[in-house]
Amino acid sequence: xxxxxxxxxxxxxxxxxxxxxxxxxxxxxxxxxxxxxxxxxxxxxxxxxxxxxxxxxxxxxxxxxxxxxxxxxxxxxxxxxxxxxxxxxxxxxxxxxxxxxxxxxxxxxxxxxxxxxxxxxxxxxxxxxxxxxxxxxxxxxxxxxxxxxxxxxxxxxxxxxxxxxxxxxxxxxxxxxxxxxxxxxxxxxxxxxxxxxxxxxxxxxxxxxxxxxxxxxxxxxxxxxxxxxxxxxxxxxxxxxxxxxxxxxxxxxxxxxxxxxxxxxxxxxxxxxxxxxxxxxxxxxxxxxxxxxxxxxxxxxxxxxxxxxxxxxxxxxxxxxxxxxxxxxxxxxx
Amino acid sequence: xxxxxxxxxxxxxxxxxxxxxxxxxxxxxxxxxxxxxxxxxxxxxxxxxxxxxxxxxxxxxxxxxxxxxxxxxxxxxxxxxxxxxxxxxxxxxxxxxxxxxxxxxxxxxxxxxxxxxxxxxxxxxxxxxxxxxxxxxxxxxxxxxxxxxxxxxxxxxxxxxxxxxxxxxxxxxxxxxxxxxxxxxxxxxxxxxxxxxxxxxxxxxxxxxxxxxxxxxxxxxxxxxxxxxxxxxxxxxxxxxxxxxxxxxxxxxxxxxxxxxxxxxxxxxxxxxxxxxxxxxxxxxxxxxxxxxxxxxxxxxxxxxxxxxxxxxxxxxxxxxxxxxxxxxxxxxxxxxxxxxx
Numbered sequence: 151x152x153x154x155x156x157x158x159x160x161x162x163x164x165x166x167x168x169x170x171x172x173x174x175x176x177x178x179x180x181x182x183x184x185x186x187x188x189x190x191x192x193x194x195x196x197x198x199x200x201x202x203x204x205x206x207x208x209x210x211x212x213x214x215x216x217x218x219x220x221x222x223x224x225x226x227x228x229x230x231x232x233x234x235x236x237x238x239x240x241x242x243x244x245x246x247x248x249x250x251x252x253x254x255x256x257x258x259x260x261x262x263x264x265x266x267x268x269x270x271x272x273x274x275x276x277x278x279x280x281x282x283x284x285x286x287x288x289x290x291x292x293x294x295x296x297x298x299x300x301x302x303x304x305x306x307x308x309x310x311x312x313x314x315x316x317x318x319x320x321x322x323x324x325x326x327x328x329x330x331x332x333x334x335x336x337x338x339x340x341x342x343x344x345x346x347x348x349x350x351x352x353x354x355x356x357x358x359x360x361x362x363x364x365x366x367x368x369x370x371x372x373x374x375x376x377x378x379x380x381x382x383x384x385x386x387x388x389x390x391x392x393x394x395x396x397x398x399x400x401x402x403x404x405x406x407x408x409x410x411x412x413x414x415x416x417x418x419x420x421x422x423x424x425x426x427x428x429x430x431x432x433x434x435x436x437x438x439x440x441x442x443x444x445x446x447x448x449x450x451x452x453x454x455x456x457x458x459x460x461x462x463x464x465x466x467x468x469x470x471x472x473x474x475x476x477x478x479x480x481x482x483x484x
Numbered sequence: 485x486x487x488x489x490x491x492x493x494x495x496x497x498x499x500x501x502x503x504x505x506x507x508x509x510x511x512x513x514x515x516x517x518x519x520x521x522x523x524x525x526x527x528x529x530x531x532x533x534x535x536x537x538x539x540x541x542x543x544x545x546x547x548x549x550x551x552x553x554x555x556x557x558x559x560x561x562x563x564x565x566x567x568x569x570x571x572x573x574x575x576x577x578x579x580x581x582x583x584x585x586x587x588x589x590x591x592x593x594x595x596x597x598x599x600x601x602x603x604x605x606x607x608x609x610x611x612x613x614x615x616x617x618x619x620x621x622x623x624x625x626x627x628x629x630x631x632x633x634x635x636x637x638x639x640x641x642x643x644x645x646x647x648x649x650x651x652x653x654x655x656x657x658x659x660x661x662x663x664x665x666x667x668x669x670x671x672x673x674x675x676x677x678x679x680x681x682x683x684x685x686x687x688x689x690x691x692x693x694x695x696x697x698x699x700x701x702x703x704x705x706x707x708x709x710x711x712x713x714x715x716x717x718x719x720x721x722x723x724x725x726x727x728x729x730x731x732x733x734x735x736x737x738x739x740x741x742x743x744x745x746x747x748x749x750x751x752x753x754x755x756x757x758x759x760x761x762x763x764x765x766x767x768x769x770x771x772x773x774x775x776x777x778x779x780x781x782x783x784x785x786x787x788x789x790x791x792x793x794x795x796x797x798x799x800x801x802x803x804x805x806x807x808x809x810x811x812x813x814x815x816x817x818x819x820x821x822x823x824x825x826x
Contacts, residue, residue, distance in 0.1 A: 157793030366582070382587030389539045389671070389682075390602055391574030400621070401590050408592075479592050480656040 229455035248330030250436035254421040257359035265364040269371025291365030317433040374406030415471035494552035499744035522727035579673040581683040589657035596653030604634040606676040663694040735788040742814040752821040
């Protein structure tokens with residue numbers, strides 16, 4: 151019951167958060183001293199042509215009126231059309247979403263699968279050579295600029311060793327589109343060589359994103375394990391002869407993950423909103439690359455749409471983290 | 485009576501920043517089958533360390549065992565590998581009631597999960613030598629044994645006077661009181677049908693009113709089931725109430741051991757005498773012991789009590805007194821024991 155209450159109260163905050171976010175985005179994008187209408191009209195347009203275009207696009211109305219009509223559109227799921235491509239922004243983003251989701255899930259999967267066990271092991275072997283080496287790797291993983299790492303990986307694995315494609319999501323035609331997730335689609339088609347191709351394209355960007363994420367997870371898991379490894383319940387379980395591996399991987403880990411889950415949630419939120427730089431470096435057709443293009447073209451409506459999406463993702467991920475907490479830690483369920 | 489546990493000349497230390505702290509200095513202790521033995525001493529005298537040494541759960545990288553043996557049913561526990569000790573002895577033949585019933589439950593699992601985990605590995609019905617001993621994370625819990633074990637658990641929760649066992653098993657530790665948790669700890673210590681229970685100050689963290697109930701419960705169940713108990717406490721009154729015999733420790737040495745009635749009637753070691761004299765009297769007066777507990781990194785030579793002892797002589801400073809048998813079961817380590825006025 152408490153859990154339901156929590157979910158409802160979080161959901162109640164969902165709408166006000168997004169409304170506030172929309173107002174801020176809208177205001178900021180209209181304060182910036184570039185005129186999208188002028189850019190769109192081109193260098194040779196006359197003043198009359200620009201004004202006509204402004205009226206046509208609705209940019210002549212007072213800001214509050216524009217804001218209200220934007221709200222009305224957003225409420226019906228309409229993020230407007232790009233002033234360049236004249237295509238629906240919501241549709242374009244929906245079309246690009248699977249690429250970002252696939253990359254995000256791959257990166258999170260890698261970082262969790264490697265990060266949590268490594269974090270536990272480095273806590274158990276605290277101050278050993280292994281722990282020190284891992285610390286060097288994790289600190290570097292957090293410190294290294296991801297675009298630099300991306301280019302180094304491209305240089306090594308694509309140019310020198312030639313074992314991974316340089317960029318892009320697929321070479322030539324992908325699998326028949328069913329879900330938009332190429333891994334799933336190639337499995338549905340039963341096309342294993344295609345699956346291999348998809349995975350090879352996914353490998354470098356996923357690793358680039360996973361490294362700093364895994365570093366964060368290692369640090370938090372290690373700290374969490376060290377926090378509980380000397381607690382009374384571990385001593386009790388040892389004294390009662392419960393197998394050590396069970397104590398560590400079941401009983402200690404569950405306690406240690408409480409803080410790690412929050413971090414995974416944050417990372418998830420960041421990645422879901424599109425790894426802007428990495429998608430650009432790897433020419434990955436996801437939301438991040440879309441955001442960069444929109445910014446370069448001063449395509450306000452698209453930028454606003456992307457920012458709203460980002461905000462919504464963070465709110466949703468936070469909600470999920472809260473729910474997960476009540477599942478992992480019964481004490482928070484009060 | 486048969487000897488169940490014999491600690492002989494156990495010497496061990498902890499590495500600290502200041503140097504090696506000599507926490508146990510040639511300690512001797514014996515417990516007979518079914519006997520409730522009180523291990524009494526001030527905080528820091530080494531009683532908890534001795535209890536943990538028997539359980540094999542000393543701090544892993546700080547403890548250094550220099551000598552001695554811990555013979556349990558004829559086998560030296562110090563010669564066991566940690567894995568074998570955990571598998572065959574801990575939680576099986578020797579179980580544990582911790583000092584802190586609040587922190588000794590894992591806060592994020594239900595009581596039922598934690599009790600059944602102990603039963604899964606330590607139930608008397610468990611067949612030893614099962615392959616799952618080598619892959620604990622994968623080991624199954626056969627449904628039939630689980631059902632039988634669950635019945636045992638419910639019966640024992642009833643025996644420790646916890647009403648509505650089914651509800652309690654579904655709860656999380658923070659939803660129970662300290663007294664309930666310690667009753668659960670007692671139940672968990674008895675479930676594997678052990679020969680020896682190590683109870684490390686099991687009532688210290690509890691309210692005074694609950695303490696008496698918990699003590700009575702331990703005493704009664706130990707007698708009913710013929711389980712020996714090593715009961716550490718700093719409280720002589722507690723020891724008097726439930727112990728068959730008492731061993732006193734001072735600064736890492738055992739100084740006197742006697743059946744409870746002998747111990748309280750005719751204490752022979754000067755420290756024991758002062759300890760008894762320091763109990764609050766009816767008029768509210770408290771007599772302290774002059775001096776302070778010695779530093780264990782540089783402990784005094786010989787009998788470690790000599791700097792605080794008015795009977796101390798040159799012999800006490802130079803050598804540790806041997807154990808002297810005054811009566812059957814009553815031994816004292818003192819060159820100048822107090823003899824009852826005949």
